[in-house]
Amino acid sequence: MxxxxxxxxxxxxxxxxxxxxxxxxxxxxxxxxxxxxxxxxxxxxxxxxxxxxxxxxxxxxxxxxxxxxxxxxxxxxxxxxxxxxxxxxxxxxxVIGAGSRGALKVSSGGRIGVIGTKGTVNSGVYEREIKKIKADVEVYANSCPLFVPLVEEGMIEDEITKMVIERYLSNFKGRVDSLILGCTHYPILGDIIRRYLDGTGIEVVNPAxxxxxxxxxxxxxxxxxxxxxxxxxxxxxxxxxxxxxxxxxxxxxxxxxxxxxxxxxxxxxx
Amino acid sequence: MxxxxxxxxxxxxxxxxxxxxxxxxxxxxxxxxxxxxxxxxxxxxxxxxxxxxxxxxxxxxxxxxxxxxxxxxxxxxxxxxxxxxxxxxxxxxxVIGAGSRGALKVSSGGRIGVIGTKGTVNSGVYEREIKKIKADVEVYANSCPLFVPLVEEGMIEDEITKMVIERYLSNFKGRVDSLILGCTHYPILGDIIRRYLDGTGIEVVNPAxxxxxxxxxxxxxxxxxxxxxxxxxxxxxxxxxxxxxxxxxxxxxxxxxxxxxxxxxxxxxx
CATH class of the missing domain: 3.40.50.1860 (Rossmann fold)
Known part of the structure; x- marks a missing residue:
């Protein structure tokens, strides 16, 4: 204690x-x-x-x-x-280590997607962390710079946000089996992201x-x-x-x- | 010299x-x-x-x-x-003083609009500056937090940006005769904002x-x-x-x- x-x-x-x-x-x-x-x-x-x-x-x-x-x-x-x-x-x-381990647990086919800020994505840190644990995994990452201001504007259930989500996430469909929300703002959009990915089999991983x-x-x-x-x-x-x-x-x-x-x-x- | x-x-x-x-x-x-x-x-x-x-x-x-x-x-x-x-x-x-004086020059009816970041708009600085020069002017200000990241994403001529512009600027129509671009990122969206306001008689003022x-x-x-x-x-x-x-x-x-x-x-x- x-x-x-x-x-x-x-x-x-x-x-x-x-x-x-x-x-x-x-x-x-x-x-x-x-x-x-x-x-x-x-x-x-x-x-x-x-x-x-x-x-x-x-x-x-x-x-x-x-x-x-x-x-x-x-x-x-x-x-x-x-x-x-x-x-x-x-x-x-x-959060990076925890998020990486969480994605590896749910990834069925070893194809993990990552979204985050430009800084996080350009650093390649999730990919390095994931491959340290399991080398034969494909990691596909993309930055979503509009998500943070959309969240901070409180635009959650919003037509514009849905369009932005489609813009940023359409490339992940058919390409990955799991998706790490690699920015602490993104879980606020978690429900709407899950709805967009519904039926694709992609598991959303929240490092928080x-x-x-x-x-x-x-x-x-x-x-x-x-x-x-x-x-x-x-x-x-x-x-x-x-x-x-x-x-x-x-x-x-x-x-x-x-x-x-x-x-x-x-x-x-x- | x-x-x-x-x-x-x-x-x-x-x-x-x-x-x-x-x-x-x-x-x-x-x-x-x-x-x-x-x-x-x-x-x-x-x-x-x-x-x-x-x-x-x-x-x-x-x-x-x-x-x-x-x-x-x-x-x-x-x-x-x-x-x-x-x-x-x-x-x-x-830029604030210069932008305020510029708006007063083109404002026909003394109803000036201001858009900027939350910081600029909440501070009320444009309103104070404008009223220091001419007291009997109405100032209507609103923040547009998504404009900066849209510009930094290079999303200028973009369907999403057009929707965001409509969301932020529709309230200005019929309410003001001029609009100050009160954030240095906004002139990058100047053309598309002018197009949205075309026919309204609203003069767009660029403090730059x-x-x-x-x-x-x-x-x-x-x-x-x-x-x-x-x-x-x-x-x-x-x-x-x-x-x-x-x-x-x-x-x-x-x-x-x-x-x-x-x-x-x-x-x-x-």
């Missing part, structure tokens, strides 16, 4: 879809969420910057005495996971669910589950806490009480 | 539409362009951060011995123009053209026009120079030879 909290970070709001899945299966765990709203989006930034940003955030979350750290951001997971793993006395897990499962297994193995009946999660951002609360509630599907702004420069890079 | 250069900055690429208009009417002026690609977009960030960022960029451009500074970014123009004006021995002008005209008048008044026959503009960014060059050429409509990455921290905030 271990009642210390879990740290989660993302470049902004998207990681709240990961928080949501974690809370579904681990409701007794207290979470410290950090959204780097001053520097989002990470997708178009260099590896060097992403590693620096991630180290600063990890140093901040360390001050909360966490027992595990989840990198909820695909870009940061791709670029900074190695730099953070082994540096702390708590384990660090990321996969990383939540891996976190649960990890805590169970180490006997580190919390025994708290009631927890209050804490939310921190690097800029615009009010904007975060408003938009964040859409991602989380529940209320966010309080969001605090943090100056990361005070915490260094470890 | 004054052969020193002009400084222009923006949060990223969009300001290149301003550079383009400046070069059209002032082809002999050398321009130093700075795109703050490490920290874009500015639209969702706080005033305090935007002022700090703008001061750092102004300090960098000062080292290039410029004779004028153009804030090509609507957000920075809204939030940091006052902080920069009067601080340097060169004049500082912004207006600020270029104001810059020209300023240099003429102060007898500071360059007499150079050939100039090579210089491009600087805070991150990802290659990505800037590729996407930037679409905005500029011409080739960008070289893009240099700068560490702004070395230049301070003046």
């Amino acid at each position: 271990d009642n210390r909290g879990i740290g989660i970070f993302d470049s902004g709001f998207g990681g709240l879809t990961v928080l949501k899945e974690i809370k579904k299966i681990l409701p007794g765990e207290k979470v410290y969420y950090f959204g780097d709203t001053a520097r989002l989006p990470y997708g178009s930034k260099s590896r060097e910057n992403i590693v620096n940003y991630s180290q600063e955030i990890a140093e901040f979350l360390k001050t909360k005495d966490i027992k595990a750290l989840v990198i909820a951001c695909n870009t940061a997971s791709a670029m900074a996971l190695e730099a953070l793993q082994g540096k702390y006395d708590f384990p660090v897990i990321g 669910i996969e990383v939540a499962k891996e976190l649960k297994e990890l805590l169970e193995e180490e006997d580190q589950l919390s025994d708290m009946a009631e927890v209050h999660d804490e939310f921190y951002v690097s800029d615009s806490p009010n904007h975060f609360r408003e938009l964040g509630e859409m991602f989380l599907g529940s209320e966010i009480e309080k969001v605090q702004k943090i100056n990361l420069e005070e915490y260094g890079r470890g | 004054d052969n020193r250069g002009i400084g222009i900055f923006d949060s990223g690429f969009g300001g290149l539409t301003v550079l383009k208009e400046i070069k059209k009417i002032l082809p002999g002026e050398k321009v130093y362009y700075f795109g703050d690609t490490a920290r874009l977009p500015y639209g969702s960030k706080s005033r305090e951060n935007i002022v700090n960022y703008s001061q750092e960029i102004a300090e960098f451009l000062k080292t290039k011995d410029i004779k004028a500074l153009v804030i090509a970014c609507n957000t920075a123009s809204a939030m940091a123009l006052e902080a920069l004006q009067g601080k340097y021995d060169f004049p500082v002008i912004g 053209i207006e600020v270029a005209k104001e810059l020209k008048e300023l240099l003429e008044e102060e007898d500071q026009l360059s007499d150079m026959a050939e100039v090579h503009d210089e491009f600087y960014v805070s991150d990802s120079p290659n990505h800037f060059r590729e996407l930037g050429e679409m905005f500029l409509g011409s080739e960008i030879e070289k893009v240099q990455k700068i560490n702004l921290e070395e230049y301070g905030r003046g």
